[in-house]
Amino acid sequence: MNIFGRVDSWPAQQALTFNFQLSTFNFFGGLMISLAGKAALITGGSRGIGAAAVKLFAQAGADVVFNYVKAKDAALQIQQEAGKHGTRVEAFKADVGKHVDNQRLVEHTIARLGRLDILVANAGVWNPEDLPIEKMTEKQWDDMIRINLKSVYSIIHFAVPHMIKQKSGKIIPISSTAGQRGESLHTHYGASKGGIISLTKGLATELARHNILVNSVAPGWVATDMSNAVLESKLGQKMASTVIPLGRAATAEEIAGPILFVASDLANFMTGEVINVNGGSVLCG
């Protein structure tokens, strides 16, 4: 049986799919995670961690709007795959580095889903090439901070009024181990992720009175388009097997799982936390 209560091994005619309410026990005694009836917005859902989260959220019963900026075909593919679970799943083009696009993205979500219960601020970029500080241009610094950090402020800025009206919400910005220990030669990336962690903590106390919970999920190395060039190199493979106690990088699905947990009612008394998902690299996170 999987975490949604679907007994995969049963023949089709006998298979029962249960629509578990949160915090209820099924007759097998297991506690199941469900987002049935929830409306979610996930940024950067066309690839990697965001795509895995879109699929998992839809499987858990949520309606989902997600954005892409360039990868339209990948986005449509995810929309189709996630849509198979029977909930509403829609891709929308928006550049999270643009304030006005974030406004359009939130307005579109409300127009299509009618409400907004969960915001996963996931879209981001990383520079695979080493970039020493003395060579880092002002534009490179500004672009990184705009796409990775200002975007998170911006999408939350437009989402929060709806959550305040609803008197509830879950906001999950995606940070990184780099935001906690820094990242040499990628210092603007580390700074953007450190900023997200500070934003998470500040907003958790600011928004608690509205029953809006803010927790950040902080991945370590994850095998996605963002980091595969490094992870697939000889040096990257050696690094993963020695630096990460579990001996490998995570899959995108292994990050989406903890995001689902934080988004669910199972985490209703958690706010202001940074959930490290890094294969045991405790000294890195």
Ligand SMILES: NC(=O)c1ccc[n+]([C@@H]2O[C@H](COP(=O)([O-])OP(=O)(O)OC[C@H]3O[C@@H](n4cnc5c(N)ncnc54)[C@H](OP(=O)(O)O)[C@@H]3O)[C@@H](O)[C@H]2O)c1
């Ligand atoms: N991979 C890792 O090792 C790792 C480790 C720690 C933290 N993280 C964080 O996890 C998050 C997801 O990373 P990932 O590995 O899944 O990356 P990815 O595979 O490169 O996917 C990035 C996603 O973000 C979207 N995106 C990028 N720039 C955007 C923009 N300006 N406007 C709108 N959408 C934009 C992309 O859209 P398109 O497909 O349209 O380009 C794509 O959907 C990021 O915040 C990243 O920093 C990743």
